[in-house]
Amino acid sequence: MSLTWLESVSLEELRKHPLHPLNQPLKMWRYIPAKSWIPDICLRNYGKWRKRRYIDPGIVEVTSETGEKLYLVKVILPVRSSTATLYELCNLADQYGIGWIQASKMGNAIILCNDETKARELAKVLRDRGYLVGGWGPRLRNIKICSCFLTCTTAVIDAVPIEKSLGDALIDYTQKELPALLTIKVSACPNACGGGFDAADIGIVGYPASVPYMEGWRIKVLCPPRLLLDACPVGDITMIKDPKTGRPIGAEIRGMTCMACARITQIPNISKNS
Ligand code: SF4
Ligand code: SF4
CATH class of the missing domain: 3.30.70 (Alpha-Beta Plaits)
Structure with missing residues (x-):
């Protein structure tokens, strides 16, 4: 395919071309339309969300120009969660919300609700069951870590105990207001899969004590x-x-x-x- 041809062809023609990846029979492409991953209320209001109001450390209200509102209940999770925890959150999302959970980049579960009373009830139920609900606005979002020793062979330090110790010490800041939002990321080696060199307010990265080679070797x-x-x-x-x-x-x-x-x-x- 030449560049000139690519510039002249329409997207529809390109999609039908035999060399298009989706037309290659040997590859196991599974085309999933993006719309099937988006809740109806978000599709209806795509690009129209205008206002945001924090009504609780763990609940934010977003309002669309159409007048529709969403209430996002944030559950702060550790790096690994059991299937029992995930099932419980899914059941609560069905019971109090619109049946959708969004996984955030910081490792939190955000349950979508379309009613403020139900969102408040959900936050109460979650807190009563021992979940940490908070982290919206100028607060500690979570402590994000990489997969480290359990599933990665490159780890120099173990990030999980660091996450646990920091989390225990700083848990109050998921509820208390700070001058700005706070993100903490821990990675067990300089590959920094959990972040630490990027946009984190505090980054901790494991590093070997010495460079693993010698001159002339x-x-x-x-x-x-x-x-x-x-x-x-x-x-x-x-x-x-x-x-x-x-x-x-x-x-x-x-x-x-x-x-x-x-x-x-x-x-x-x-x-x-x-
Ligand atoms: S940062 Fe290093 S130790 Fe952690 S998952 Fe990535 S490669 Fe593995
Ligand atoms: S040469 Fe350096 S960066 Fe590359 S794998 Fe070895 S230690 Fe890592």
Whole structure:
């Protein structure tokens, strides 16, 4: 497909083209229209939400120019929740809300209601059952962390106890007003999947005590070379080839962009060789 052709063709024609990804029979594309992921009230008021009012640390009212209102009840969740917790929240969303829960970027569950009385009742029921309802407006949103030791091999620190300790110490700030909203993110290594280098007010990132290579060292490759190159998230590893045969004989850490994440030490069958 040339660029000129792409510029001249309509979206409808492009969608019917045999090379369009959705027309490739070998790939398991499952086309889900975006509208099926959006509640009716949000579709009706798309682009029309105008006003926002905090009526409780855990409830915000948003008003559309059409006059329709939504009440968003925020439940602050830890990084992992049991299926029992999720079922309970889903049942409450059906009982008091419009049957929708939005998962927020900070790891919270936001239950959508269309009636203020029901939203207040829901917040009370949740608090009575021990859930933390709050974090709207100028308050602590949550403490967001990466998946760390349990599911990731690269973790340098364990983020869960840090989240728990900080959460226990700062829980009151999910209810008390602060000068501005507060976000805290914890990542267990410099890959920072949980954030920490980005837009966080407080970021905690695990970092190895020293850079994992020494000058003049080479890594003797016993694993498939591609595996080693792909393991480095910043592409700092380069392959050393035999000048005669062109076959890979080792690898070198250039040190140009290395962020000392130690990810390559997780690959089996590599050894350092001076
Ligand atoms: S930040 Fe590091 S330890 Fe945490 S999930 Fe990402 S790669 Fe794994
Ligand atoms: S420690 Fe450095 S070279 Fe090794 S994988 Fe991480 S960024 Fe790449």
